[in-house]
Amino acid sequence: MTTGTILVVEDEEKLRHLLKRIIVLEGFAVHECSSMKTARRILETTPVDVILSDVMLPDGNGIDLVSHVQERGLQAATILLTAYGNIPDSVRAIKQGAFDYITKGNDNARIIPLLYRALEKVALQRRVLQLEARVGNRYAAFNDILGAAAGIREAKQLAAQAAPSGIPVLLLGETGTGKEMFAQAIHHASTRSEKEFIAINCSAIGKDILESELFGYKAGAFTGASRNKRGLMEEADQGTLFLDEIGEMPLDLQAKLLRVLETSSFIKVGDTRETKVDIRIIAATNRDLVKEIAAGRFREDLYYRLNVFAITLPALRERKEDIPLFAAYFMHLFAGKSGRQVNSMNSEFITQLTMHDWRGNIRELKNVIERAVIVASGTELTPDTLPLDIRLHRSPVHQPGAFDLATMEKQHIQWVVRYAAGNKSKAARLLNIGLSTLYRKMEEYSLSF
Incomplete structure (x- = not known):
C-alpha cells in the first residue's frame, strides 16, 4: 500500500x-x-x-x-x-x-x-x-436557490432586503418548499455570516428535551444533569438561530422565546440568573399561525414579534416552470453520487413531471428524481422511471400517510433494494448508510427481500 x-x-x-x-x-x-x-x-x-x-x-x-x-x-x-x-x-x-x-x-x-x-x-x-x-461554502447563498418564477424571485428579493438588518424573519410555506435553505441564505448575506448558523426542528423532539436543547441547564437541575450544558441559544450567540416548525413549539416555551426576543436574555433550566445573548431569530412554519392563535395554540404577542418581516415561499405547483430546472439539477446530482451515466430527460418525462401536483414540493421531486436515476436502464430518464401515480396523473395526496416521512423512507428503501437485486451491501452503499442501519430500517418497516 x-x-x-x-x-x-x-x-x-x-x-x-x-x-x-x-x-x-x-x-x-x-x-x-x-x-x-x-x-x-x-x-x-x-x-x-x-x-x-x-x-x-x-x-x-x-x-x-x-x-x-x-x-x-x-x-x-x-x-x-x-x-x-x-x-x-x-x-x-x-x-x-x-x-x-x-x-x-x-x-x-x-x-x-x-x-x-x-x-x-x-x-x-x-x-x-x-x-x-x-x-x-457551508451555508446556502441566494445564488444557490434555484428558480425563475415570479413568486420565488419576489421571495428572494424580500429575503435579500431583510438579510442585512438583523430583524426577526418568519418564513411561511408548505413542507418541502426550501425554508431552511432560505434561512441559510439570509444568514450568509447578513453581518453575522462569520458566526454560527444553528437550526432546530421544534416538532422533532419533546417539550422537556426541546427546552434543554434551546436554553441549556445547570448541573443538578434534574436527575442526570451532572454538569452544566450550554443551550443552542448560547451556541448561536452573535449568529443566527433557525427555529423550524415554530408552530409546534409548546406554549410555555413560546413565552421563554418571547423573552429572548424582547430582552435578549433567558434563564437556563435550574438557574436563577439571566444569561445574555445576541442572536438573530429566523422562524419557519407550514401552519396558519393566525388560526393557531384563534385555537389557543400559539401566542399572539410572539406572533407579532416574529412577524416583523414575513416571507411566503411558493409551492412547487405554483411555479411549474421551474420543475425542469430542479429535475435537471437533481438528475446530475444523483447520477454523480451513484456513478450512473444518466445525463438527459426526454420531453415526455418532463411533461409528466409538470402535470403532477407535487404536494411534497421540492423534497418530493428530489426523491422522485433520485428514484428515476436509480431505476433508469440507459442514459436518459423516461416516463417508465417514474412512480405509477405520477404516470397516471393520480395525486396521492388523499392516500393516508402518502407524504408521511416514514412512508416515503420505506418506499425509497424498497426501490433501492429492488434495484440492487436484493444485495443489501450494495443497497446500503447506494443509500449512503451502514449495512446495520439498513437491516434495522428493514426490520422497522417489516421489509423482506
Missing part, C-alpha cells in the same frame, strides 16, 4: 535509480525524471505529494522548481539535493518555499524521515484548504 507519491528529479542516472529503490521500499509511489522540463510536465498531469530534486539540473536550477510549484498553487513539498552543501543556495531555497534541503552522500539517513515529515505538512495544508472551503 502506497503512502504518498514522490517525484525524483536527478540527472545522475545511478543516483536517481538508487533513490527510487530506497523510496519504493518504504511503500511510496515514485516518478522519476532527469530534467526541469520533464518535471514540469509530470507536475501538470500527475498528482505529486513531495518533490525530491537536485539543485543543479541540465536545463535549470532546482530552486526554480520550487517557484514553479508555488506559482501553480500545487500542494506539494519540495526537498532539494545538492552535492555542494551551498549555504546561500540553501537559504534562498527555504525562502522560496522549499521544505528542506540535504547534501548528497552525507545525509542519506535523513531522506526517508524527511519524506514523512514533508508528507505530514502537505496533508495538513490540504486539510486546512478543505476546512476553509467547507467554512466558506
Whole structure:
C-alpha cells in the first residue's frame, strides 16, 4: 500500500535509480525524471505529494522548481539535493518555499524521515484548504436557490432586503418548499455570516428535551444533569438561530422565546440568573399561525414579534416552470453520487413531471428524481422511471400517510433494494448508510427481500 507519491528529479542516472529503490521500499509511489522540463510536465498531469530534486539540473536550477510549484498553487513539498552543501543556495531555497534541503552522500539517513515529515505538512495544508472551503461554502447563498418564477424571485428579493438588518424573519410555506435553505441564505448575506448558523426542528423532539436543547441547564437541575450544558441559544450567540416548525413549539416555551426576543436574555433550566445573548431569530412554519392563535395554540404577542418581516415561499405547483430546472439539477446530482451515466430527460418525462401536483414540493421531486436515476436502464430518464401515480396523473395526496416521512423512507428503501437485486451491501452503499442501519430500517418497516 502506497503512502504518498514522490517525484525524483536527478540527472545522475545511478543516483536517481538508487533513490527510487530506497523510496519504493518504504511503500511510496515514485516518478522519476532527469530534467526541469520533464518535471514540469509530470507536475501538470500527475498528482505529486513531495518533490525530491537536485539543485543543479541540465536545463535549470532546482530552486526554480520550487517557484514553479508555488506559482501553480500545487500542494506539494519540495526537498532539494545538492552535492555542494551551498549555504546561500540553501537559504534562498527555504525562502522560496522549499521544505528542506540535504547534501548528497552525507545525509542519506535523513531522506526517508524527511519524506514523512514533508508528507505530514502537505496533508495538513490540504486539510486546512478543505476546512476553509467547507467554512466558506457551508451555508446556502441566494445564488444557490434555484428558480425563475415570479413568486420565488419576489421571495428572494424580500429575503435579500431583510438579510442585512438583523430583524426577526418568519418564513411561511408548505413542507418541502426550501425554508431552511432560505434561512441559510439570509444568514450568509447578513453581518453575522462569520458566526454560527444553528437550526432546530421544534416538532422533532419533546417539550422537556426541546427546552434543554434551546436554553441549556445547570448541573443538578434534574436527575442526570451532572454538569452544566450550554443551550443552542448560547451556541448561536452573535449568529443566527433557525427555529423550524415554530408552530409546534409548546406554549410555555413560546413565552421563554418571547423573552429572548424582547430582552435578549433567558434563564437556563435550574438557574436563577439571566444569561445574555445576541442572536438573530429566523422562524419557519407550514401552519396558519393566525388560526393557531384563534385555537389557543400559539401566542399572539410572539406572533407579532416574529412577524416583523414575513416571507411566503411558493409551492412547487405554483411555479411549474421551474420543475425542469430542479429535475435537471437533481438528475446530475444523483447520477454523480451513484456513478450512473444518466445525463438527459426526454420531453415526455418532463411533461409528466409538470402535470403532477407535487404536494411534497421540492423534497418530493428530489426523491422522485433520485428514484428515476436509480431505476433508469440507459442514459436518459423516461416516463417508465417514474412512480405509477405520477404516470397516471393520480395525486396521492388523499392516500393516508402518502407524504408521511416514514412512508416515503420505506418506499425509497424498497426501490433501492429492488434495484440492487436484493444485495443489501450494495443497497446500503447506494443509500449512503451502514449495512446495520439498513437491516434495522428493514426490520422497522417489516421489509423482506
